[in-house]
Amino acid sequence: MAVASSKNIRRSWGRIIPYLLILPVILYYAAFWLRPVITAVIGSFTNASGHFTLQNFAMVINDENFIPAVRNTAVIVFFSVTLEFLGALFLALLINRKFAGSGFFLFFAMIPMALPAAAAGAMWLTGLTAHGWINSLLYYLGILAEGEKVYWLAGSELSLLALVIFIDAWQVIPSVMIILLAGLQNIPKETQEAGYVFGGNYLTVLRKITLPLLSPTIQTAMILRLISAIQIWLIIVLLLGYSRMPVLLERVVYYQKEVKGLDISYQMATTYTIIVAAIVSLAALVYLQISGAFKRGKKEVI
Amino acid sequence: MKKKRWININKAAKMTSFYIFVTGIMIAMLIPIFFIVSLSFLSTREAYRFPLPLLPALTTKFELTHGERGYLISVYDRVENEYMSVLDTQDLEKISQYTRYQLGTPMTIEEIEQEIVKLETQEIVYFTHRRNLLFNYETFFRVAGTGQAIPALIRSLQICALTIVISLSIGGMAGYAFARYSFKGHDTLKFGVLFVRMFPGVAIALPMVIILANYGFFDKPIGLSLVYSIGSIALTVWITASIFMGIPVSLEEAAQVFGSTKTHAFLRITLPLAFPGLAAAAMFTFLGAWNETILAIILTQFNPTFSVVVFQTVLGSVGQVNLAAAGGMVMALPAVVFTFFIRRYINQMWGGVTV
Numbered sequence: 001m002a003v004a005s006s007k008n009i010r011r012s013w014g015r016i017i018p019y020l021l022i023l024p025v026i027l028y029y030a031a032f033w034l035r036p037v038i039t040a041v042i043g044s045f046t047n048a049s050g051h052f053t054l055q056n057f058a059m060v061i062n063d064e065n066f067i068p069a070v071r072n073t074a075v076i077v078f079f080s081v082t083l084e085f086l087g088a089l090f091l092a093l094l095i096n097r098k099f100a101g102s103g104f105f106l107f108f109a110m111i112p113m114a115l116p117a118a119a120a121g122a123m124w125l126t127g128l129t130a131h132g133w134i135n136s137l138l139y140y141l142g143i144l145a146e147g148e149k150v151y152w153l154a155g156s157e158l159s160l161l162a163l164v165i166f167i168d169a170w171q172v173i174p175s176v177m178i179i180l181l182a183g184l185q186n187i188p189k190e191t192q193e194a195g196y197v198f199g200g201n202y203l204t205v206l207r208k209i210t211l212p213l214l215s216p217t218i219q220t221a222m223i224l225r226l227i228s229a230i231q232i233w234l235i236i237v238l239l240l241g242y243s244r245m246p247v248l249l250e251r252v253v254y255y256q257k258e259v260k261g262l263d264i265s266y267q268m269a270t271t272y273t274i275i276v277a278a279i280v281s282l283a284a285l286v287y288l289q290i291s292g293a294f295k296r297g298k299k300e301v302i
Numbered sequence: 303m304k305k306k307r308w309i310n311i312n313k314a315a316k317m318t319s320f321y322i323f324v325t326g327i328m329i330a331m332l333i334p335i336f337f338i339v340s341l342s343f344l345s346t347r348e349a350y351r352f353p354l355p356l357l358p359a360l361t362t363k364f365e366l367t368h369g370e371r372g373y374l375i376s377v378y379d380r381v382e383n384e385y386m387s388v389l390d391t392q393d394l395e396k397i398s399q400y401t402r403y404q405l406g407t408p409m410t411i412e413e414i415e416q417e418i419v420k421l422e423t424q425e426i427v428y429f430t431h432r433r434n435l436l437f438n439y440e441t442f443f444r445v446a447g448t449g450q451a452i453p454a455l456i457r458s459l460q461i462c463a464l465t466i467v468i469s470l471s472i473g474g475m476a477g478y479a480f481a482r483y484s485f486k487g488h489d490t491l492k493f494g495v496l497f498v499r500m501f502p503g504v505a506i507a508l509p510m511v512i513i514l515a516n517y518g519f520f521d522k523p524i525g526l527s528l529v530y531s532i533g534s535i536a537l538t539v540w541i542t543a544s545i546f547m548g549i550p551v552s553l554e555e556a557a558q559v560f561g562s563t564k565t566h567a568f569l570r571i572t573l574p575l576a577f578p579g580l581a582a583a584a585m586f587t588f589l590g591a592w593n594e595t596i597l598a599i600i601l602t603q604f605n606p607t608f609s610v611v612v613f614q615t616v617l618g619s620v621g622q623v624n625l626a627a628a629g630g631m632v633m634a635l636p637a638v639v640f641t642f643f644i645r646r647y648i649n650q651m652w653g654g655v656t657v
Contacts, residue, residue, distance in 0.1 A: 021479035024472045024492060025535055032513075033498055033532050039509035091327060099320070105422075107645055108328055111335060114641035115634050116593035121339040122630030125616055126623045133337035136353035159531050174331055231427035231502055234595055238616055249596075253506055256600055259308040270508055277505035 039232040040277075043270040048263060056271040059264065064123040069246040075161055076247065080168045085222055087169060088176035093206070095177070096184045106181075109174035123240035124167055128152040128239065153239060160245055164236055168229065176221050183217025184210070216290070227280055248276050342627035343435050346408035349624040351381045351623035354391030359433060362407040366417055366427040373397070373418060377405065379413055393419075438628035447611035452629055455632075457523050458592060463526035464585045465591040469534040472578065475523075476535075477542025482551065492539070498534035503529070507600040514601065521603045523617035534587040541586065546572065585640045593637060609633060 047053045060066055095105075115123070127134040130149045138144040152163060191213065195205035211218075233249040241256050254270035341349060343358035363378035365385045372392030376385040389400055394411045402408045409431055420427045434440075443451045479485075480492050510529055511520060520524035549572055557567035598607040606614070612629040615622075 016481040018483035018485045018488075021475045021483075025476045025495065025539065028472055028496075028535065029498055029532070032510075032528055033501075033506060036506035036509035036513060037501070039512075040505055043509065082601070088565075092322075094323065099324070103645075105324060105328065107642060108331060110641050111638055112635045114589070114607060115335075116612075116637050117595050117636070118587055118609050118616060119630035119634040122333050122612070122616045122626045122633075126338060126341055126627055127334060129623070131352040131354070132623075133334075133354050137333065137337070139353040170331075170334070187431070207502055218467060227500055231504075234613075238613070251500075252580060253596065253599065256508060264465060266508065267600075273502075273505045273508060277502050280500065280502045281497075284497055287500070288497060 003081075024104050037277075040270055040273055044274040045268070048267070056267045060268060060271045060275070063251075063268070065243065065246040065251060067253050069248050072245055073232075073247045074163065074232060076165060076232055077226060079161075080172070080229050080232075081222060081225050083165060083169050084176050084225055085218070087173045088180055089218075091173070091177045092180035092184055093210075096181060101117070106178060109178055112171045113175035115171065116233045118238075120167075121235055124235065125238055128163070130212060133141045136173075157245065160240065164232070164239075165246070165251065167233060167235055172228075174226065176225060179221045180214070180217060183214050186217075187213045203225070219290045220287070223283055227283050227287070230276065230280055230283070248272060248279075338627050340437055341624055342631045344624050345404065345433065345437070346622070346624055347377070347404045348380070351379070353381065355380050358435060360435070361430045362401070362405050362434050363430045364417075366421065366429070370423065373421075375400075401431070402437075402443075405433070406435075407431050407433045407630075408437070411625065424434065438624045439632065442615070442625050442628045442632065446615045446625065447606060449628075450506060450606060451608070451611050453609045454606050454608045455607060459468070460523040461527045461530065461607060462588045462591045464524060465530045465534055466587045468527060468531040469538045469587050470580065470584055472531070473535040473538030473583070474542045477539045478546050481545040481546035491646065492543070495536045495539050499533050503533060503594075503597050504600070505645045506532075507597050511600060519599070521605050523605075526601055528596060529601060530587075530594060534590050537586055537590070538583045541579060541583040542576070545576050545583075548579075549575045554577065582644045583643045589637055589640050589644075594634075 013244055044056055045054070046050055047055055095102075113118075126132050132152075134142060134152065137152070139146075144150070153160070155163070162240065186276050187210065191209055192205055195209045231249050233253065235248055236247060236251055236252070238247055242250065242258055246254075249272075251272045252269050255265045255272065259265050337354070340357055341354065345359075345362075348355055348359070359380065361411055363385075365376040365378070367376075369390035371390045374387055375389040376387040378384070379386045388404075389397060391397065394414050394594040397414055398411050402412075405641075409530045413431075416549065417427055417429050431456070441622060447454060462558075480488065506529070514520040514528070517525075519528065553571050553575075554564070555569040557566060557571050562570070592641075593609065594607075595609045595613050599611045599613065602610060610635045615629045616626045
């Protein structure tokens with residue numbers, strides 16, 4: 001009797017162990033993540049005196065910079081993700097083989113991604129000034145004549161957007177390429193060979209076999225890119241300052257840090273925050289859906 | 303025979319063009335980095351020349367004659383390929399200051415006097431002096447953030463260390479549970495953790511100001527590391543789970559057969575095997591905490607982190623591009639070094655693809 005109950009205790013103990021091991025994470029997230037998230041959500045729906053209101057959202061939508069911020073963010077996200085996908089896929093398909101020095105190459109490909117935002121900002125800011133290194137490089141290459149200079153940061157809004165997209169692409173294409181390369185190398189060679197045996201040319205095999213097999217990797221890479229592209233702001237502020245080219249996240253920092261004194265700053269910042277968080281969460285949920293998080297019985301995605 | 307040679311040539315041509323292509327991509331990736339590294343070593347005077355010199359000079363060449371107001375100092379300009387006069391003064395202190403701050407070539411007043419003495423016998427004195435290549439870096443640490451750079455660096459390292467301790471201990475345990483046990487809610491919890499990581503950190507920044515202030519942690523290293531741990535715990539869970547899954551349970555069981563306890567088997571067998579992966583998780587955590595800027599801007603006031611100091615230097619750098627470059631380099635160096643060590647794990651950053 002006593003033996004049986006101790007066995008029972010041990011068995012139920014064994015069932016509890018994993019939960020005990022995970023408990024610290026849950027408690028931590030409850031205290032330092034869930035609580036501020038709820039506070040932020042409540043904050044975006046209450047006014048300064050603590051009553052429920054939708055006023056904050058109306059205020060944000062009527063903010064003269066809201067529409068430009070949404071538009072700029074959308075343009076940046078759309079074009080940078082597309083450009084990065086096409087560029088990275090092109091490079092990955094060309095490089096998809098083991099070659100001497102490939103490890104070396106992949107390490108260098110990671111450097112742009114590893115650069116801290118502040119360092120990357122320093123790099124592009126010193127490059128884009130009129131006497132910066134980009135103009136110098138063009139001069140050395142003979143593209144710019146003597147005395148000629150391109151004023152990169154004084155261009156039209158459209159050219160500035162293109163610039164931001166280009167900078168983001170430079171920083172991100174190598175890392176997306178690495179993800180796609182890893183995916184390509186996981187595709188069994190036989191599948192593609194079979195395609196050639198049945199008379200397919202390179203493009204047919206690519207379209208009918210390689211890309212469909214690669215699509216989980218592509219979806220993963222693209223959604224992760226989408227999530228971080230929505231959150232671009234620092235490079236823009238470093239290059240152009242606040243308010244010149246508003247994007248959603250830049251507005252959050254602007255209201256939090258730059259116009260702190262105002263009554264409405266907190267409401268504005270929280271509401272912008274909630275809007276960004278909602279969009280990103282949506283993308284994250286799509287990602288989880290694709291990686292099979294919601295499929296029952298599927299044990300492991302790794 | 304002939305055909306075989308043709309194939310060989312064809313193959314060689316293909317290989318060559320492939321390597322040219324790969325080299326081309328590498329150059330495109332590295333050119334901006336090359337320029338900022340080079341810029342971070344240029345003297346203030348040269349940093350504003352156009353076109354920028356490609357490489358920093360190791361020495362500065364001077365030309366010294368009598369000028370209208372005193373000694374006329376000219377400096378060899380690598381852009382114009384000629385000496386250009388920069389100073390005409392009798393004040394040796396001023397000359398010393400100019401060579402130090404504008405040319406990155408520290409010369410004491412005695413050294414300047416030694417050259418001036420030669421003017422008694424010669425009409426023009428030419429001399430070269432060694433440059434202090436690290437001058438921008440020294441200046442950055444002295445002046446950036448009004449002397450906050452070194453305390454900020456120490457604070458950033460404290461934050462990184464605290465974040466690593468918190469996330470490895472809490473996340474590592476959970477990672478082990480996810481790898482070794484199957485239980486109800488396994489997948490939901492694991493993906494829930496991933497969702498937390500994807501949730502934008504800035505969304506909790508504003509309420510966090512108040513929460514941290516309540517604990518007395520606002521504007522302190524521990525406060526920021528508590529916030530950074532949110533993301534890095536999730537990352538650690540996923541990395542450690544995949545590592546522990548890669549270590550066969552049978553090893554632990556074998557140890558238990560030979561009379562060791564479960565804890566003992568874990569400590570003596572699994573943990574040492576998992577060490578490289580745990581180190582990678584620690585480095586990821588370091589990178590995240592070291593690079594982070596936006597939360598650091600919001601959650602600090604008088605005690606900025608190093609990334610904030612660099613951010614501010616860059617933002618206000620219209621007058622000092624070479625200082626901004628030096629700050630950026632100090633910021634980038636640990637990031638690049640750690641990336642080198644964790645390159646094999648890079649694809650696990652988001653829990654998705656395996657390499």
